[in-house]
Amino acid sequence: MHESQARAYVSMNRDLFDPGQHSVESPALPPGVTLLAGFALADAACLLEDVAQMAEVSPPRRMQTPGGHWTSVSMSNCGEIGWVSDRRGYRYEAVDPLTEKPWPALPPSWLALAAQAAEHSGFPDFLPDACLINHYAVGTRMGLHQDRDERDFSAPIVSVSLGLPVTFQFGGAGRRGPVVRIPLQHGDVIVWGGVARRHYHGVLTLKQGMHPATGDRRINLTFRKAL
Ligand code: MD3
Ligand code: FE
Numbered sequence: 001m002h003e004s005q006a007r008a009y010v011s012m013n014r015d016l017f018d019p020g021q022h023s024v025e026s027p028a029l030p031p032g033v034t035l036l037a038g039f040a041l042a043d044a045a046c047l048l049e050d051v052a053q054m055a056e057v058s059p060p061r062r063m064q065t066p067g068g069h070w071t072s073v074s075m076s077n078c079g080e081i082g083w084v085s086d087r088r089g090y091r092y093e094a095v096d097p098l099t100e101k102p103w104p105a106l107p108p109s110w111l112a113l114a115a116q117a118a119e120h121s122g123f124p125d126f127l128p129d130a131c132l133i134n135h136y137a138v139g140t141r142m143g144l145h146q147d148r149d150e151r152d153f154s155a156p157i158v159s160v161s162l163g164l165p166v167t168f169q170f171g172g173a174g175r176r177g178p179v180v181r182i183p184l185q186h187g188d189v190i191v192w193g194g195v196a197r198r199h200y201h202g203v204l205t206l207k208q209g210m211h212p213a214t215g216d217r218r219i220n221l222t223f224r225k226a227l
Contacts, residue, residue, distance in 0.1 A: 029180070029182065030170060030180055030196055030199070031194065031195055031196065032192060032193050032194035032195045032196030032197065032199075033170065033182075033190065033191070033192055033196045034120070034121035034122075034190065034191045034193075035182065035188065035189075035190050036117055036120060036121070036188070036189040036190070036191070037187075037188055038187045038188065039113075039117055039120075039187065039188070039189040040113060040117075040160045040161075040162075040187045040188070040189050041186070041187030043109070043113055044162055044186060044187050044213055045213065046109065047110070047113075047160070047162060047221070048162060048213055048214065048219065050107055050109075050110070051133060051162075051219060051221075053104075054076065054078055054104040054133065055076065057099070057101075057104045058076045058077065058078070058082075058096045058098065058099055058101075058103055058104055059076060059098065060074035060075060060076045060133065060135040061074055061075065061076070061098055062074050062075070063075055063084060063085040063086065064085065064086050064087055065085055066085070066086075066087060066088070066089050066090070068087065071085070071142075072139075072140040072141055072142075073134050073135065073136055073140050073141075073142055074134075074135040074137070075132060075133065075134055075135070076096075076103075076132075076133045076135075077096070077103045077130060077131060077132055077133060078103050078104040078105060078106050078107075078110075078131050078133065079103060079105070079106040079128065079129055079130040079131045080094065080103075080106070080129045080130065080227070081093060081094050081103070081129060081130050081226055081227060082094075082096065082103045082130060082132070083130060083132050083149065083224075083226070084097055090149050091149060092130060092149060092150075092226045092227070106128070106129075106130075106131055110131065110221070110223075111127070111128065113160070113189075114126060114128050114131075114158045114160075114223040115127065117158050117160075117189045117191055118156050118158055118191055118193075120191075121156065121191035121193065122193070123155070123156045123191065123193055126155060126156060126158065126223075126225070127225065128155075128158070128223040128224055128225050129224075129225055129226055129227050130223070130224045130225070130226040130227075131221055131222065131223050131224070132221070132222040132224070133219065133220075133221055133222075134219065134220040134221075134222065135217060135218075135219055136164070136166070136203070136206045136217060136218040136219070136220070137206065137216070137217055138164075138206050138207070138208045138209070138216050138217075139205060139206060140205070140206055141202070141203055141204060141205040141206065142202050142203040143202050144169065144171055144175060144179075144200045144201065144202040145200065145201070145202060146198060146199070146200055146201075147197075147201075147224070148198070149226070150224055150225065150226045151226065151227060152225055152227075153197050153198060155193075155224070155225035156191050156192055156193030156194075156197065157191070157192045157193075157197065157222060157223065157224050158189060158190070158191050158192075158222075158223040159189065159190050159192070159220055159221065159222045159223070160188075160189050160220065160221040160223075161184040161185065161186065161187070161188045161189075161190075161218065161219075161220055162186055162187070162213065162214060162218065162219040162220070162221070163186055163211045163213055163214025163215075163217050163218045163219050164186075164206060164207070164209045164210075164211045164214065164216070164217060164218040165183060165184060165185040165186070165209070165218075166183075166184055166203050166204060166206055166207075166218055167181050167182070167183055167184070167203070167204040168181070168182040168183070168184050168190075168201065168202075168203055168204075169181055169182075169201060169202045169203070169204060170182060170196075170199065170200075170201050171199055171200035171201065172199055172200065173195075173198060173199060173200075174200070175200055179200075181204075186211060186213060186214075203220075206218055
């Protein structure tokens with residue numbers, strides 16, 4: 001079977017997803033990181049339709065950092081609460097500061113996808129309350145950082161990659177030190193839990209390209225339990 005066929009088969013039959021064959025936890029990947037290749041492939045078109053609909057309610061926007069810079073990535077959220085950044089700091093807000101309305105709801109199909117990915121990775125009770133939607137244009141990137149604005153670090157983080165491929169950088173508990181580079185493509189899902197949950201990570205500059213599902217963009221959904 002061709003590689004891309006294998007990926008499609010896997011996600012069309014998420015209930016039958018065979019972790020032994022398709023999920024990789026080391027030695028290639030650091031402890032706590034599980035790559036579910038193609039896990040979201042069959043859902044990708046629906047996810048992207050939902051993303052487009054949500055963008056009309058809470059448009060993606062660059063956010064200002066406490067240091068006064070602007071994120072190169074455009075962001076929005078869905079869920080009970082959303083991650084925001086401005087001169088006052090990073091935090092979660094129930095109301096979108098741009099629209100002054102609640103964020104769009106987290107669709108049940110999105111919740112199911114995230115929960116199933118977490119379950120396959122050893123986290124049976126993942127119930128996210130926030131989903132950050134990152135829109136990457138060609139030339140944008142996300143520098144090394146930690147996710148530490150959430151209350152409960154025992155919950156994993158689930159990320160879904162859509163559209164153009166990118167190289168993900170995964171470091172250690174400190175900003176310096178070696179990083180592992182993980183290539184991510186359309187439909188891949190990664191689950192970060194345990195010790196990996198606090199580690200530094202980032203995304204290299206998005207290279208030029210054209211993807212049938214998203215055009216010249218990459219979209220990443222980051223599911224978190226923030227409250
Ligand atoms: C590893 N976003 O929004 S998601 C972020 O592709 C963020 O948009 C990236 O990092 C993106 O904060 C990567 C994957 C991810 C998210 C959280 C993590 C990886 C993580 C937390 C700890 C370790
Ligand atoms: Fe992050």
